[in-house]
Amino acid sequence: MTTTHQSPAPTTAPDASGSQLMKERTPRKAPALRADRPGVRVAAWASVIVCGGFGLLPVYWLLATSLTPRDQVFSYPPRLFPSEVSFEAYASLFSNSQLFTYMQNSIIVSVVTAVLSVIVSAYMGYSFSKFRYTGRRALMYFVLASQMFPQALLLVTLYTVFSAYGLLNTYTALVLSFTTFTLPLCVWMLKGFFDTIPNELIEAALMDGASRLRIIHSIVLPLSAPGMVAAGLFAFVRGWNDFIFALTLAGPDKQTLPPGLVNTYVGEAATAWPELMAASLVVSLPVALAFILLQRFLVSGMTAGAVKG
Amino acid sequence: MTAIVAYPLLTALVTAFFKQSLVVPGRKFVGFDNIVDVLQGNFFQLFQQTMIFTLGTTILPFAIGFALALALNTRIRGANLMRGLMLIPWLVPGVVVSFLWMWIFNGNYGVMNALLAPLGVEPQAWLAQPGTAMWAVIIAKTWQSFPWIMVMLLAGLQTVPRELHEAAEMDGAGTVRRFFAITVPQLKGIIGLVLLLEFIWNFQHFDIIYVLTGGGPAGSTQTFATSVYETAFRGYDLGHAGALGLLWLILLMALVVVYVRFSEKGEER
Numbered sequence: 170m171t172t173t174h175q176s177p178a179p180t181t182a183p184d185a186s187g188s189q190l191m192k193e194r195t196p197r198k199a200p201a202l203r204a205d206r207p208g209v210r211v212a213a214w215a216s217v218i219v220c221g222g223f224g225l226l227p228v229y230w231l232l233a234t235s236l237t238p239r240d241q242v243f244s245y246p247p248r249l250f251p252s253e254v255s256f257e258a259y260a261s262l263f264s265n266s267q268l269f270t271y272m273q274n275s276i277i278v279s280v281v282t283a284v285l286s287v288i289v290s291a292y293m294g295y296s297f298s299k300f301r302y303t304g305r306r307a308l309m310y311f312v313l314a315s316q317m318f319p320q321a322l323l324l325v326t327l328y329t330v331f332s333a334y335g336l337l338n339t340y341t342a343l344v345l346s347f348t349t350f351t352l353p354l355c356v357w358m359l360k361g362f363f364d365t366i367p368n369e370l371i372e373a374a375l376m377d378g379a380s381r382l383r384i385i386h387s388i389v390l391p392l393s394a395p396g397m398v399a400a401g402l403f404a405f406v407r408g409w410n411d412f413i414f415a416l417t418l419a420g421p422d423k424q425t426l427p428p429g430l431v432n433t434y435v436g437e438a439a440t441a442w443p444e445l446m447a448a449s450l451v452v453s454l455p456v457a458l459a460f461i462l463l464q465r466f467l468v469s470g471m472t473a474g475a476v477k478g
Numbered sequence: 479m480t481a482i483v484a485y486p487l488l489t490a491l492v493t494a495f496f497k498q499s500l501v502v503p504g505r506k507f508v509g510f511d512n513i514v515d516v517l518q519g520n521f522f523q524l525f526q527q528t529m530i531f532t533l534g535t536t537i538l539p540f541a542i543g544f545a546l547a548l549a550l551n552t553r554i555r556g557a558n559l560m561r562g563l564m565l566i567p568w569l570v571p572g573v574v575v576s577f578l579w580m581w582i583f584n585g586n587y588g589v590m591n592a593l594l595a596p597l598g599v600e601p602q603a604w605l606a607q608p609g610t611a612m613w614a615v616i617i618a619k620t621w622q623s624f625p626w627i628m629v630m631l632l633a634g635l636q637t638v639p640r641e642l643h644e645a646a647e648m649d650g651a652g653t654v655r656r657f658f659a660i661t662v663p664q665l666k667g668i669i670g671l672v673l674l675l676e677f678i679w680n681f682q683h684f685d686i687i688y689v690l691t692g693g694g695p696a697g698s699t700q701t702f703a704t705s706v707y708e709t710a711f712r713g714y715d716l717g718h719a720g721a722l723g724l725l726w727l728i729l730l731m732a733l734v735v736v737y738v739r740f741s742e743k744g745e746e747r
Contacts, residue, residue, distance in 0.1 A: 350599040
C-alpha cells in the first residue's frame with residue numbers, strides 16, 4: 170500500500186503535538202506523513218517497543234531455551250544468553266519414537282481434514298453463493314454461528330456418539346470432529362471466492378448446454394483454485410493446532426502432537442524445558458510455513474468481509 | 479453440517495435433564511435436579527472467574543493491538559517487518575503458548591521472576607498461587623490474541639479516508655481530538671466486531687487454561703469450559719456437565735444479545 174494518510178498518535182502515550190500543529194497549519198502541497206512530527210513519532214516508537222517487546226521477547230526465550238544445554242536450564246537466575254549453543258534438545262527430540270508417532274498422526278489427520286473440508290465446503294459454498302432458495306441466509310448464518318458453540322460441550326456428545334459406534338481412538342473420529350470447526354470458516358471463505366466469479370460466465374456456459382455439475386467442475390472450481398488451496402491450508406492449520414478433541418477422543422497411539430506433547434512433558438517433576446521448547450518450535454513450523462504461503466490471501470480475506478460490513 | 483454440530487449440541491443439552499454417566503450406559507430422567515445442583519454448587523464462582531478471564535483477555539489484547547496498529551500505521555521505519563513478526567504469537571499452536579508461558583512463569587527457574595527481581599518483587603510460583611494464577615493465564619492468552627486484533631484494526635485504519643484527517647487538521651484539530659472524532663467513529667464497526675468475537679471466543683476458551691493450570695490452584699482458574707470438561711471427562715458425570723453447559727450457553731447468548739442491542743443503540747445516536 171502506498172497510502173500516506175495520517176494517523177493519530179497511539180492513546181497509550183501522551184503527546185504534545187496538538188500545539189505544534191497550530192504553527193504549521195499552512196496547507197501542504199505534498200502529503201506529509203504524520204510520523205514526521207516528533208511527538209507522534211516518539212509515541213509510535215514507544216508503543217512499538219513496549220508492545221513489540223511483549224510480543225517478541227517470549228519468542229526469543231523459546232528459541233534461547235531450546236538451544237540451552239540441559240544442565241544450564243536449572244539455574245537461577247536464568248541466563249538470558251546461553252553461554253554455549255547446544256542442539257542436544259533437538260537431537261533427543263528426534264530420537265523419541267513416541268513423538269514420531271504423534272507427528273505422523275498429526276500429519277495424517279490434518280491433511281485428511283483439510284481435503285475433506287475443502288471438498289464439502291466447495292459444494293456448500295457454491296450453493297450459498299450462486300443459488301437463491303428459502304432458508305439460504307438462515308442456513309448461512311447458522312453455519313457461521315456454529316463456530317460459537319462451545320467445543321467442550323460438543324465434545325460431550327461427540328464422545329458418546331463415537332463411543333457408541335466404536336470410533337473412539339480412530340483417525341475417523343478425529344477427522345470428523347476437526348471438520349466440525351473447520352467447515353464453517355472454509356464454507357465462508359469459498360463462498361467469498363465464488364461470489365467474485367461473474368454470473369455471466371455461468372449463464373454463458375448454461376447457454377452452451379453445460380450441465381450444472383459440469384459448470385462446477387470445469388469452470389467454477391478451477392477458477393477458484395487459489396481459494397481452495399487457502400481454505401485447505403487454513404483447515405490444515407486448525408486441525409494441526411487442535412488440542413481438546415484429540416486429547417479426549419484418541420489414545421496415545423492415535424493422538425496428535427499437541428495433546429501428545431502435553432502428555433509427554435507436562436506434570437513431570439523436572440520438566441525437560443529445552444526439549445519442550447524445541448518440540449514447541451518444531452510443532453509451530455508447519456503452521457508458520459502454511460501462513461507464509463498464504464499470508465497475502467489470509468490477511469486480505471480475513472479482513473475484507475469485516476471492513477465492508 | 480447440521481448433523482455434525484446441531485445434533486451433538488442438542489443431545490448434550492438434553493443430558494442436563496438426565497442422570498447419566500460417561501462410562502455406564504443408560505440414563506434416568508431427573509428433571510431440573512442437575513440444574514439445581516449446579517446452581518447451588520460453585521456456579522457463581524465459575525461465572526465470576528469466567529467473566530474475569532473473558533474481560534481480561536478481551537480488553538488487554540485490544541489495548542495492545544490497537545496501540546500497535548496505530549503505531550504501525552504511521553509508517554515508521556520497519557513497520558512491515560514488525561507487522562509480520564508480531565503475528566508469531568498468533569500463529570503458534572495454543573499448547574505451545576501454554577508451554578512457553580508455563581516456563582516463563584515457572585516458580586523456580588522462570589525468567590519472569592528474574593526480570594521482576596530488580597523491581598523488588600519476591601520470586602513467585604505464579605501459576606501455583608490462587609492470587610496470581612488467573613492473571614498469569616490472562617497474560618498468556620493476551621499474548622496469543624493481540625496480533626489478530628492488530629491485523630484487523632490495521633486493515634480498518636487503512637480504510638479511514640485521509641481527507642477526513644486533512645480537513646480536520648485544517649480546522650485546527652489536534653492529534654488526540656482527531657483520534658476520538660475521526661479514527662474511533664470510522665473504526666466503530668470493526669472495533670465492535672473484534673470485541674464481540676474476542677468475547678465469544680474467550681468465554682469458551684479451553685486450551686491455554688487447561689494446560690497452564692488445569693483449572694487450579696484450588697479451582698481459582700476454573701471457567702465454564704474447563705469445568706464442563708472436568709465434570710464430563712474426569713468426573714464422568716454427563717448430567718451435571720450438560721446442566722452446566724446449558725446454563726453456560728444461555729448466559730453466552732444473553733450476553734451477546736445485550737451486547738448487540740447495546741451497540742445498535744450506539745449506532746442510532
